[in-house]
Amino acid sequence: MLAKRIIPCLDMKGGRVVKGINFKGLKDVGDPVELASLYEKQGADEITFLDISASLEARRTMLEVVSETARNLTVPLAVGGGIKNAADMREALNAGADKVSVNSSAVKDPDIISECSDSFGCQCVIVAIDAKRNGDRWEVYTHGGTRPTGLDAVEWAQRVQDLGAGEILLTSMDADGVRNGYDIPLTAAITDAVDIPVIASGGCGTKEHIAEVFMKTGASAALAASIFHYNRYTVGEVKDYLRDMGIAVR
Numbered sequence: 746m747l748a749k750r751i752i753p754c755l756d757m758k759g760g761r762v763v764k765g766i767n768f769k770g771l772k773d774v775g776d777p778v779e780l781a782s783l784y785e786k787q788g789a790d791e792i793t794f795l796d797i798s799a800s801l802e803a804r805r806t807m808l809e810v811v812s813e814t815a816r817n818l819t820v821p822l823a824v825g826g827g828i829k830n831a832a833d834m835r836e837a838l839n840a841g842a843d844k845v846s847v848n849s850s851a852v853k854d855p856d857i858i859s860e861c862s863d864s865f866g867c868q869c870v871i872v873a874i875d876a877k878r879n880g881d882r883w884e885v886y887t888h889g890g891t892r893p894t895g896l897d898a899v900e901w902a903q904r905v906q907d908l909g910a911g912e913i914l915l916t917s918m919d920a921d922g923v924r925n926g927y928d929i930p931l932t933a934a935i936t937d938a939v940d941i942p943v944i945a946s947g948g949c950g951t952k953e954h955i956a957e958v959f960m961k962t963g964a965s966a967a968l969a970a971s972i973f974h975y976n977r978y979t980v981g982e983v984k985d986y987l988r989d990m991g992i993a994v995r
Contacts, residue, residue, distance in 0.1 A: 748993045749959050750790035750966035751980055753973045758798045760810055764970055774974045781814045787980035790995050796826025797889055808840045815841025825873055831860045846914055848873040849887035852894055855908055862909030872905040874898055877918040883931050890918050899938050906939045917947035924950025927958040936963030944968050952978055952986045959992050
């Protein structure tokens with residue numbers, strides 16, 4: 746069994762780290778460079794920056810932060826938000842990102858996934874899927890969770906895999922920020938449908954939630970924010986607990 750990854754997520758707005766509930770009510774929680782360095786020291790396997798405002802000005806700010814962070818970071822750094830094409834991805838990679846996440850732009854023009862995968866390698870391409878339950882299925886949303894697309898999340902996950910995505914960042918909008926646990930049915934449905942790694946995101950409130958998503962789904966990694974930002978646990982404490990539960994971690 747491949748070792749599971751623990752990935753602290755830093756949602757960015759205007760060069761600062763913020764956190765909300767169900768994609769709303771954002772609060773400032775700190776400096777991204779300082780937090781990324783702290784989490785690496787604690788044992789994070791990767792760091793993810795998501796620019797949730799994603800205007801051109803914000804993306805410029807984001808790239809400056811990426812560059813500053815990458816200079817002092819040895820673990821992989823993934824960046825997402827406002828990436829519209831292969832040129833934007835190249836800018837992010839040149840700034841120091843190891844992986845780049847696309848979401849809204851990929852829904853608008855799926856060929857972007859293939860273009861980026863062909864240009865930079867599938868290992869650099871993450872497709873972020875923000876999904877919300879709609880009856881007996883999950884619907885894909887874009888633009889920071891504000892626009893329903895009509896796309897079925899499971900079918901979309903299979904398609905992005907076929908187009909060359911190397912990884913999926915799956916966020917449950919229903920669970921995001923609530924801290925009641927990951928969306929197990931959604932995560933299981935997606936991981937059962939694809940062969941590429943899936944990062945579970947949205948809803949983590951305890952170390953037990955991370956163990957649960959690994960034990961009940963095929964998630965390759967768990968993304969978390971609140972539990973680290975508000976000092977409920979360190980990354981090391983989470984990993985120690987997972988090892989005690991018999992879950993292989995890096």
